[in-house]
Amino acid sequence: MNSRPSSTEARTNESxxxxxALVPLTRPGWIEAGRHLLAGLELAVREVNDAGGIAGQALELLVRDTAADPQKAAAAVDELDRLGVVALTGEYHSVVARAAAAKADALGLPFLCSSxxxxxxxxxxxxxxxxxxxAQSHGWRIYADFLLRAGHHRIAVATQPSVYWASGARILREQLAPHGGDVIEFDMTALTPAxxxxxxxxxxxTALLLLVGHPEPAVPIVKAVRHDPRLAGILIGAPAGQPEFxxxxxLLGDDGAAIPFLRYLPQQLGPLATHVEATLxxxxxxxxxxxxxxxxxxIxxxxxxxxxxGVDRAxxxxxxxxxxxxxxxxQIRFSRTPGINVWQWAWPPVQIVDRDPAQPHDFRILHPD
Structure with missing residues (x-):
C-alpha cells in the first residue's frame, strides 16, 4: 500500500x-474495509477536482490510519484540526467513529461519518x-424480521465484548421477543468453536449469528459449524457484513456461502453508481x-x-x-431521527444478501430494500 502524506507534506498545497479522512489501514483494523472506503473517497475527490474543484480550489484528502484504535483516531482528529481541515470523513469501525465524533464535536469540526x-x-x-x-437499529431490525419470516425463533449469537456487538444483540432481542423469538448469547472469549x-x-x-470480528474468530467458527454433522440444518448469519469482502x-470457499448479511446497496444500480462501480x-x-x-x-x-x-466549519x-x-x-438528505443524536440520512437502501453456494464469488439478493 502506498504511504500517505506526512503532516509536513500535507502542508505543501496551501491553497x-x-x-x-479516518480509515483503518493496518491491523487490528479491518484492512479490506479500509481499502474499499479509501478507494471510494479518493475517486470522488479526483472527480471533484477534474470538474474544477471547490470554487477553483483543489480538494485535498489528508488520510490518517486509525487501525481500529479509538485513541489513535482521537489523536488523528486533533492533528487534522491543527492542519486546518474544513471537515472530517470516513471511519468504518463504530467504536472508533464514536471516539472521533466526540473529539470533532468538542473541537467544532464537521464530521460526516461514512460507514x-x-x-x-x-x-x-x-x-x-x-x-x-x-443506524444499526434500522438495518438489524430488518435482519431480525428476515429471520422470523424464515421461521427462526431459537437464535444463538456468538459474541465478543464490544459496545457494537452488545448493541446488536439488544436490537435483535427487542425485535424478536414480541414474536416469540429467543436470543441466546455465547461469549467467544470463553468458548472454543468446538x-x-x-x-x-x-x-x-436453528440459527447462529456471528457478532464477532473477522477473520478471528469468525472464520474458525464457520468452519467448525459447517463441518459438524449435528448442525447440518443450522442457518449461519452475519448481520454486520463480514461476508461482503x-x-x-x-478464506472459507464453499463454507462461506449461504450466510446472509446486511448490505447497503439498491437492487439496481443507476447511471452514477454503474460508473463508480466500473471505475472502482x-x-x-x-x-x-x-x-x-x-x-x-x-465526498x-x-x-x-x-x-x-463555503469552507467555514460552522x-x-x-x-x-x-x-x-x-x-x-x-438522493441523500439529512434529518433528525428519533433516538439518533447526529444528522442522519434516513435511509440508504438496505438489502439482505448472501454468497451463492453455486458460485461463492457471486451474491444473491434474499431481501431487497
Whole structure:
C-alpha cells in the first residue's frame, strides 16, 4: 500500500481545501474495509477536482490510519484540526467513529461519518456530526424480521465484548421477543468453536449469528459449524457484513456461502453508481463493496456543502438539513431521527444478501430494500 502524506507534506498545497479522512489501514483494523472506503473517497475527490474543484480550489484528502484504535483516531482528529481541515470523513469501525465524533464535536469540526452504524455515535445531540450509513437499529431490525419470516425463533449469537456487538444483540432481542423469538448469547472469549457447536446442539438453536470480528474468530467458527454433522440444518448469519469482502470467500470457499448479511446497496444500480462501480472495480482489481460506495457518497455530499456554503466549519455544520444531493444509492438528505443524536440520512437502501453456494464469488439478493 502506498504511504500517505506526512503532516509536513500535507502542508505543501496551501491553497487546497483540505478534508481529513479516518480509515483503518493496518491491523487490528479491518484492512479490506479500509481499502474499499479509501478507494471510494479518493475517486470522488479526483472527480471533484477534474470538474474544477471547490470554487477553483483543489480538494485535498489528508488520510490518517486509525487501525481500529479509538485513541489513535482521537489523536488523528486533533492533528487534522491543527492542519486546518474544513471537515472530517470516513471511519468504518463504530467504536472508533464514536471516539472521533466526540473529539470533532468538542473541537467544532464537521464530521460526516461514512460507514459506522452504531446508533449512539455521540452521547448528546450535536450539529457537528452527520452520517451516511444507516443506524444499526434500522438495518438489524430488518435482519431480525428476515429471520422470523424464515421461521427462526431459537437464535444463538456468538459474541465478543464490544459496545457494537452488545448493541446488536439488544436490537435483535427487542425485535424478536414480541414474536416469540429467543436470543441466546455465547461469549467467544470463553468458548472454543468446538464448544460452541456443543452448546448450539444443546440449546437446539436453528440459527447462529456471528457478532464477532473477522477473520478471528469468525472464520474458525464457520468452519467448525459447517463441518459438524449435528448442525447440518443450522442457518449461519452475519448481520454486520463480514461476508461482503473477497477475503471471506478466499478464506472459507464453499463454507462461506449461504450466510446472509446486511448490505447497503439498491437492487439496481443507476447511471452514477454503474460508473463508480466500473471505475472502482478497475482500481481495486475486484468488485467494490458497499463500503466503497459509502466513501464516494461522503465526498459527493461534502463537495455539495462546500460549494453551497463555503469552507467555514460552522456554516457547514449549520446546513446539514439543507443538503440534497444525488449519490450512488439515491438522493441523500439529512434529518433528525428519533433516538439518533447526529444528522442522519434516513435511509440508504438496505438489502439482505448472501454468497451463492453455486458460485461463492457471486451474491444473491434474499431481501431487497
Amino acid at each position: 487546497a481545501v483540505r478534508i481529513g 459506522a452504524v452504531l446508533d449512539a455515535l455521540t452521547e448528546q445531540p450535536t450539529s457537528w456530526v452527520a452520517r451516511i450509513a444507516p 464448544a460452541l457447536c456443543d452448546a448450539l446442539v444443546e440449546h437446539r438453536a 473477497a477475503e471471506w470467500a478466499t 472495480r478497475e482500481q481495486l482489481g475486484e468488485a467494490p463493496s458497499f463500503v466503497a460506495f459509502e466513501g464516494y457518497d461522503t 459527493v455530499v461534502l463537495a455539495a456543502a462546500l460549494r453551497s456554503h 456554516r457547514i455544520a449549520d446546513n446539514w438539513a439543507h443538503v440534497a444531493v444525488e449519490g450512488t444509492r439515491g
